[in-house]
Amino acid sequence: LGKCQVKEFREHLIFFFQAQYFTQQEIEEYRQCxxxxxxxxxAQNASHLRYIxxxxxxxxTIPETIQYFHKYGQKLNFPSFLxxxxxxxxxxxxxxxITGAFRGIDPKKQGWITVPEIISILSSVGEKMSRDEIYNVLQQLDIIGGRVPFNSLLNLISNFRTDYTYFRDDNNRYDIYK
Structure with a gap:
């Protein structure tokens, strides 16, 4: 395809997404960012994609953005971003x-999980949390007799806000972490 054809194809793709998945206002906001x-x-790498x-x-998550970057190529453009x-x-x-996961770990429908169970899950499933991160989570929960009611966990999750900072690691790569 020639340069003009590529540009035209890209615009058609953007309009397709606009009509199918996003409003015109959302497309414009995403394009500006x-x-x-x-x-x-x-986007130059997975870390850059994550930041945007x-x-x-x-x-x-970190693995998700790495997977996206591998799927869409080393030079991820706006249509791919959409x-x-x-x-x-x-x-x-x-x-x-999370509610579905609670059903799996609470077959008796008691409505709570023990603190050791939470610690085990947070330190071994998905993106494993450090001791300090787990401690910070536990500090925000309503613990009653060594148990955490599921509604306390749901409230914490649904009110979660990210506060990311930008840093450079030892290998001179950029990333964003809380």
Whole structure:
């Protein structure tokens, strides 16, 4: 495809997404953020992608953004970025996901989980949390007799806000962490 054909195809793809998945206002907001942080028109790496997504209020995990970056190529452009945002929008609501998980660990329907069970889950499942991170979570929960009611966990999850900072690691790579 020639340069003009590529540009035309890209615009058609954007309009397709606009009609199918996003409002015109959302597309414009995403485009402004993407062009602000990607002046060359492409996200440069998974960390860069994660930063842009978090600026828009998304909370992708490190493995997810690495997977997206591998799936869409080393130079991730705006149409690909829209596809990723659409995939993120298709995810299950975290509160619904956690509620479903509670059903699996509470077959007797008691409505609570023990503190040791929470510690075990947070330190071994998914993105494993450090002792300090687990301690901070426990400090925010209503613990009654060594048990945490599920509604306390749901309240914590549904009221979660990210506060990310920008740093450079030992290998001179950029990333964002809480």
């Amino acid at each position: 993407f062009t602000l942080y990607c002046p060359k028109g492409c 997504m978090r600026c828009l209020g998304y909370t992708p 596809e990723i945002l659409n995939q993120e929008n298709q995810k299950i609501d975290p509160v619904q996901e």
